[in-house]
Amino acid sequence: MTDVAATARDHDAVTRTGSVLLDDGTLVHYAAAAFDAGGLRLLRSGQRVRVRLDDAEPPTVLAITLATFDLPPAEPTH
Numbered sequence: 789m790t791d792v793a794a795t796a797r798d799h800d801a802v803t804r805t806g807s808v809l810l811d812d813g814t815l816v817h818y819a820a821a822a823f824d825a826g827g828l829r830l831l832r833s834g835q836r837v838r839v840r841l842d843d844a845e846p847p848t849v850l851a852i853t854l855a856t857f858d859l860p861p862a863e864p865t866h
Contacts, residue, residue, distance in 0.1 A: 789840055789841065789842060789843065789850065789862055790840070790841045790843070790847075791838060791839070791840050791841075791859055792810060792811070792838070792839055792841060793810075793811055793836065793837070793838060793839075793855060794808040794809060794810045794811065794816070794836075794837050794838075794839050795808060795809045795811075795834060795835070795836055795837065796808055796831050796832065796833055796834060796835045796836075796837050797809050797815065797833060798833055799823075799830075799831040799832070799833070801830065803820060804820035804823040804824065805817070805818060805819055805820055805823070806818055806823070806831065808837060808839055808849070808852065810839075816839070816841070816846070816847055816849055817849070818839070818849035818852055819848075819849070822839075822848075822849040822850055822851055822852050823852055825850065825851035825852075825860055826851045826852045826853035826857075826859065826860070827853060827857075827860070828852070828853055828854065831852075835854065835855075836854070836855035837852055837853065837854055837855055838852070838853055838854070838855050838857070838859055839851065839852045839859075840852075840859050840862065850862075
């Protein structure tokens, strides 16, 4: 797992899904579970965020929150 900075590209408040642009320009989509894990209620395009990515290729967002907030503790892997 890796925690990185990104910029919110879009967010659907109804489905709680969207996408972010990583600082290297990579577009990564996130699911409602990742949005819920970060504890946010709203996200706007252009906001700086912190995301936790898994090690898959392409990466999956595990959690997303505002850049000024801490991400939740990572769940231990067994």
